[in-house]
Amino acid sequence: xxxxxxxxxxxxxxxxxxxxxxxxxxxxxxxxxxxxxxxxxxxxxxxxxxxxxxxxxxxxxxxxxxxxxxxxxxxxxxxxxxxxxxxxxxxxxxxxxxxxxxxxxxxxxxxxxxxxxxxxxxxxxxxxxxxxxxxxxxxxxxxxxxxxxxxxxxxxxxxxxxxxxxxxxxxxxxxxxxxxxxxxxxxxxxxxxxxxxxxxxxxxxxxxxxxxxxxxxxxxxxxxxxxxxxxxxxxxxxxxxxxxxxxxxxxxxxxxxxxxxxxxxxxxxxxxxxxxxxxxxxxxxxxxxxxxxxxxxxxxxxxxxxxxxxxxxxxxxxxxxxxxxxxxxxxxxxxxxxxxxxxxxxxxxxxxxxxxxxxxxxxxxxxxxxxxxxxxxxxxxxxxxxxxxxxxxxxxxxxxxxxxxxxxxxxxxxxxxxxxxxxxxxxxxxxxxxxxxxxxxxxxxxxxxxxxxxxxxxxxxxxxxxxxxxxxxxxxxxxxxxxxxxxxxxxxxxxxxxxxxxxxxxxxxx
Ligand code: C2E
Ligand code: MG
Ligand code: MG
Numbered sequence: 001x002x003x004x005x006x007x008x009x010x011x012x013x014x015x016x017x018x019x020x021x022x023x024x025x026x027x028x029x030x031x032x033x034x035x036x037x038x039x040x041x042x043x044x045x046x047x048x049x050x051x052x053x054x055x056x057x058x059x060x061x062x063x064x065x066x067x068x069x070x071x072x073x074x075x076x077x078x079x080x081x082x083x084x085x086x087x088x089x090x091x092x093x094x095x096x097x098x099x100x101x102x103x104x105x106x107x108x109x110x111x112x113x114x115x116x117x118x119x120x121x122x123x124x125x126x127x128x129x130x131x132x133x134x135x136x137x138x139x140x141x142x143x144x145x146x147x148x149x150x151x152x153x154x155x156x157x158x159x160x161x162x163x164x165x166x167x168x169x170x171x172x173x174x175x176x177x178x179x180x181x182x183x184x185x186x187x188x189x190x191x192x193x194x195x196x197x198x199x200x201x202x203x204x205x206x207x208x209x210x211x212x213x214x215x216x217x218x219x220x221x222x223x224x225x226x227x228x229x230x231x232x233x234x235x236x237x238x239x240x241x242x243x244x245x246x247x248x249x250x251x252x253x254x255x256x257x258x259x260x261x262x263x264x265x266x267x268x269x270x271x272x273x274x275x276x277x278x279x280x281x282x283x284x285x286x287x288x289x290x291x292x293x294x295x296x297x298x299x300x301x302x303x304x305x306x307x308x309x310x311x312x313x314x315x316x317x318x319x320x321x322x323x324x325x326x327x328x329x330x331x332x333x334x335x336x337x338x339x340x341x342x343x344x345x346x347x348x349x350x351x352x353x354x355x356x357x358x359x360x361x362x363x364x365x366x367x368x369x370x371x372x373x374x375x376x377x378x379x380x381x382x383x384x385x386x387x388x389x390x391x392x393x394x395x396x397x398x399x400x401x402x403x404x405x406x407x408x409x410x411x412x413x414x415x416x417x418x419x420x421x422x423x424x425x426x427x428x429x430x431x432x433x434x435x436x437x438x439x440x441x442x443x444x445x446x447x448x449x450x451x452x453x454x455x456x457x458x459x460x461x462x463x464x465x466x467x468x469x470x471x472x473x474x475x476x477x478x479x480x481x482x483x484x485x486x487x488x489x490x491x492x493x494x495x496x497x498x499x500x501x502x503x504x505x506x507x508x509x510x
Contacts (some may be wrong), residue, residue: 017046021053028053032206033061052499059288076467092159094137095144095479103158110170110212115177117167118183118206119147122233124163126349127199130391135194139201165203166221174209174238181205181236185337191365200412204228218255223247230302254306256292261315265291268323269492272501273463273485276477281505283342283376285485286324287492288316308350317351322364327495329368334501339506344376346408352379353390358397365401372402378429380408392424400426411451420458428455432466432486439471447477456480 008258012018020037027035090102098106107114108429121143128136140163147157147165156168169177185205191198206224208217224239227246231237260266270284290298307313328343340353351357365372377398395405405425411434420428430451438445448464452474455462467473467486493501 012046014025015046017050021046021050024057028057028060032063033057035174038428046203073147095159096150097144097165098156098158100158100160100166103156103160103166104214106156107168107170107212107214107217110168113173113209114212114214114217114496115167115169115172115174115180115207115209116214116215116217116221117177117181117184118208118218118225119165119167119203119227120205121163122202122204122229123200127201131194131197131199131351135197135199138194139192139199140370142192143188143201143203147184150183150187170212172209174207177207177209178236178238181207183303184231185234185236197343202234203237204233206239207236226250230305245502250306253298253303254310257290257303257307257312260290261312261319264319265293266316266319266323267291267494268320268327269494270343270498271485271492272505273342273483273489274489274505276473276484277479279505280339281341281502282483283344284498284502285344285378285492286327286346287322288320288346304348308348311350313350314354315350317348318360321345321361325361325370326368328370328374331499332370332374333364335503338499338502340374341502342374342404343377344406346378349380349391352394358401361398361403362401373404376404376406376427378406378408379425380412393401395424410455420460425460427461427463427483429463429465429485430455433480435464435466435476436468437474438475439469439505445475447481448476452479452481 017037017040024035034426036057037050039050039054040474047280090098092099107116120140124136124139127139135200140159144157144159144165146165151157151167151169154170158166158168160166166294167180168393176208185203188202192201193199204225206221206228207225208220210217210220220239223243223246224237224339227243228235230246230250237243267289268286269289270286273283273285274280284426288300288304290300290303292298304313304316307316324345331338341390362372362374365375379395395495399405404427405423406427406429407420407423408427409431410428411431430448434451435448438448452462461482463483463485464481465485467476467484467488469488473484473488489505490501
């Protein structure tokens, strides 16, 4: 038998197409998926195999390209996620600003004079408590945007947490740092609009400038910021070493305030509220004073905020309410013929959230035989911007008792007058800051007149506070403002002088 393969088989083996096909398969196997073999015109079985291999190569090529694209995509995704994670660790999620740790990192690398501006919002807690956390978040985002736009590209704005921000300025001078702080303060003057409310989001700022010692800069700026808070907020203070004493003083005040309550060191003085038409006094506002054993008379501005922080405000408020109501009982007994007048008591937001406040007031009024219509509770504007809240329900219950409610400091918080209509209050006290320039600034006078109109068209009665001159009183009377209060009429007086002062108003103006 001939051992050699049959003719046709030998024919295939010697066929140059087979050689090419083998080469192509080897190339494909090596990873080059572009190798192809041109089929011949014969169109025989070998050509069929060649076409099959070409198709397979084509298929492989596509699968490979797709795979490469997918790998690229996945790699890009992984890189993005990694970048996001890194970003998350150093930025604040809400505002996108760097956080405390990245700021201190940047600061420690500074080589020259460095400034830190500590920024703390003035009434963020109220915004959060009364308008909700979503509104609070919107305010924080807007504040961070404004702060960023107030500084230069090389300065760093960071959110340290809550409503606390910091600005880091490297290689600078005190003058420059203060300039930047002023711009930041200015940027926060315009109210922030959230839906149909307009929220005031001013801040207190403390500035510290010196060698790039980060912990020191932060500590000093913080102390200066507290000083700015205690000086009435919405202002800037530059750190001075003597401020350290003020901080110690504050801690001391806090400690002493606890015992002051037990020792009855809190006393009330009373300022008349005057009917501008008749000139008669129609009420008195109780204002608390701390009769300190060594410091003398301490004003509420320097201990009410501390009492709020310490949670002592509830006890303080209870004591003030009882004193004022008891005093009213005593006045009525002493001068039964004097025309009826009211006593106004300031109530803080915290007190309003205390369940049982209405019950306590009711029983206190009974104890001292005082008719509820004799009591007016003054509540600051910000607290009242709560519909359907715990506070709103408490206001309703207080109204049911027959006690009147007054919005205090109107014009310093939310500007939305449309809310006035919904409030269970009867009177609105326009803040002194609105009227202090009416005798010199006709535009401001017009503005105040418009506000007075709005108040009366909302069905409420207006009191203007802080009237200091005859001219202001005159202008307000001309605008149809029904009531006023201020040093021009009388400074706050101790309780034993109240009846005499009230009688004086009746006598002097008939
Ligand atoms: P407020 O309720 O707006 O009281 C008006 C403040 O303006 C009082 O200051 C008053 O003495 C002062 N004032 C009155 N007339 C004039 C004026 O013509 N010119 C100027 N420049 N000021 C005038 P005061 O007594 O220092 O009280 C400050 C704030 O402390 C009060 O503002 C009130 O928010 C708070 N406060 C006072 N007593 C109490 C209290 O018993 N409880 C609570 N929660 N807060 C109180
Ligand atoms: Mg008041
Ligand atoms: Mg006021």
